[in-house]
Amino acid sequence: MEETDRDISKRPTVTLRQIADLVGVSNATVSRVLNFDATLSVSDATRTAIIETAEELNYLTPRRRRKLTSRQPVAKVALLHFLRPEQELVDPYYIALRLGIERRCASLNIEVNKIYPKEELPDAKPLAEADGLIVIGWHSQAEVDWIRAQGLNVVFADFHPEGDDLDSVDSDLAAAMSKLLTALHGIGYSRIAFAGWIDRHARHEASRPETRGIVYRQWMEARGLFEPGLMALGRNTEASGYDLARQLLSGERLPEIIVTGNDNMAVGAYRAIHERGLDIPGDIAVASFNDISAAQFMNPPLTTVHLPAEAIGEKAVNLLIDRIRSQDLAVTLRLESRIVWRESTRRPGSGGRGVAPGKIY
Numbered sequence: 005m006e007e008t009d010r011d012i013s014k015r016p017t018v019t020l021r022q023i024a025d026l027v028g029v030s031n032a033t034v035s036r037v038l039n040f041d042a043t044l045s046v047s048d049a050t051r052t053a054i055i056e057t058a059e060e061l062n063y064l065t066p067r068r069r070r071k072l073t074s075r076q077p078v079a080k081v082a083l084l085h086f087l088r089p090e091q092e093l094v095d096p097y098y099i100a101l102r103l104g105i106e107r108r109c110a111s112l113n114i115e116v117n118k119i120y121p122k123e124e125l126p127d128a129k130p131l132a133e134a135d136g137l138i139v140i141g142w143h144s145q146a147e148v149d150w151i152r153a154q155g156l157n158v159v160f161a162d163f164h165p166e167g168d169d170l171d172s173v174d175s176d177l178a179a180a181m182s183k184l185l186t187a188l189h190g191i192g193y194s195r196i197a198f199a200g201w202i203d204r205h206a207r208h209e210a211s212r213p214e215t216r217g218i219v220y221r222q223w224m225e226a227r228g229l230f231e232p233g234l235m236a237l238g239r240n241t242e243a244s245g246y247d248l249a250r251q252l253l254s255g256e257r258l259p260e261i262i263v264t265g266n267d268n269m270a271v272g273a274y275r276a277i278h279e280r281g282l283d284i285p286g287d288i289a290v291a292s293f294n295d296i297s298a299a300q301f302m303n304p305p306l307t308t309v310h311l312p313a314e315a316i317g318e319k320a321v322n323l324l325i326d327r328i329r330s331q332d333l334a335v336t337l338r339l340e341s342r343i344v345w346r347e348s349t350r351r352p353g354s355g356g357r358g359v360a361p362g363k364i365y
Contacts, residue, residue, distance in 0.1 A: 018063040027053045030344055040061070080115045081324065082134040084151075086141035088120050093239075095268065096296040097313050098141065101162055104317025112325070125150050131307055136324045139163065157327040161320040162313075164336060171327055172226045173337040175294075175311045180341035181219040183186075184291060184309050187343055188261060189227075191350050193289065196224065197234040197259035199248035213237055216265050216293065234259055245272025253280055253288075261289035261349065267296045270306055289349040302349035312339050 020031045020038075027034070029050060033091035036044040037054045038216075082106060085092065090099050109116050117130055125147065131137060136157035150166045151158055160172040161283040188196060204212070205275055212222070217237060224230035236251050245264055254274060262277075264270040270292040274284065282288055284304055292299070295310035319337055326335075345351040 018058075020059045022061065023054060023057050026057050029054065034058075038162055047275035063332055079112075079135040079325075079328065080117065080133060081321070081328075082131055082137045083116060083118045084126060084137060084139045084143075085118065086139075086143055096117065096298070097266065097294045097311065098162075100296075100313035101140060101317045104314030106317075107314075108318040108321040112321070114321070127180045128154060133158060136328050137180070138320050138324055154282055159320045159324045159327065161316055168336070169334050171262060171323045171335050173316050173339065175316070175324060175341050176338045177215040177311075178310050180293065180311065181216045182223055183341065184263065184293075184343060185220065185223045187352070188263070188291060188349070189234055191352055193261045193350075195231075195234070195257070195260040196220075196229065197236070197252045197262045198264075199236050199238070199245060199252060199262055199273060200265035201240040201244065201269075202237050203339050214240075214265060220263070240265065240269070242268045242272040245269030246276045247272070249276035253277070253282075256287065258282075258288055260287075261291060264290065264292045267292045267294045267299050267306060269310070273303070274302060285347070285349050290350050295344050299344075300346065302348070305350075307349040308344055309341045309347045310344050312341075315339055 036088040198220040203214045292308045299306040
């Protein structure tokens with residue numbers, strides 16, 4: 005693979021002293037030879053030895069190194085988001101994902117141009133000026149087809165479009181939900197409620213749950229634990245988490261635990277539970293998804309599945325660079341999810357004593 009100027013600038017610094025010691029001359033002689041000083045009186049053999057030693061050690065003159073490190077960005081990347089700025093601001097997960105992309109681009113000296121959604125298809129002009137495109141979140145099939153038609157180097161982050169011809173990075177939400185339910189059941193929870201949202205992107209079913217809701221029902225039914233009254237669907241908001249938790253608490257029997265679709269909804273559920281004068285986790289436990297920064301500061305701290313938002317962003321940039329460098333085959337990356345056990349639930353451990361707060365499995 006051809007070495008770029010960016011790669012060259014990251015070479016370890018080689019000093020004049022190192023070259024001088026190897027050749028057996030002074031620092032001044034090395035400097036004058038490498039700066040092509042015609043007035044220097046030195047043998048051709050010595051001059052050749054200095055030049056060849058400098059080349060062997062990959063020596064860069066200070067001027068050359070400064071020039072390389074102050075160059076314009078080596079690439080331009082467009083980010084096409086599925087959320088508008090005001091929507092992203094209320095979802096820390098997608099903020100973390102975008103920051104992961106931007107930090108990785110900054111470390112590679114890549115310029116980033118953010119494009120937010122409109123009613124119509126995106127403007128092709130900023131895409132034409134980019135070396136590649138990272139698409140964040142869900143996009144319709146019409147948008148995916150339009151993106152394909154642009155002939156861009158493209159990677160999808162936190163969304164896997166249909167087919168296997170496009171690069172993508174995401175978490176396996178179905179596996180993550182199954183992992184959480186299995187772990188909760190293993191520490192004694194069986195009357196498990198779920199508060200999630202309707203998949204507004206479903207093509208044919210207006211009331212179809214999002215992935216975590218689908219897996220919840222399948223998992224509970226497979227074990228004979230499903231009760232329709234323990235599953236509540238609304239919107240992906242804190243307010244909806246509050247409303248759905250109130251609904252789940254209104255039955256004759258309380259659930260043992262409420263699993264919410266994400267941490268934002270869990271914040272609303274906490275408020276509803278506290279309003280009822282109930283204790284978490286003594287009267288009812290709560291678990292969730294995303295592991296946003298606020299989760300560890302809730303009262304009590306929230307057990308949640310860590311979905312690696314920043315890592316998804318970073319890996320998306322890496323995949324895009326590989327694609328720009330003529331990667332031939334599309335790649336799908338599914339990153340691991342982990343349960344972070346905190347005080348909102350019982351925790352795994354011998355004798356019911358549990359594990360230390362924040363333990364990751």
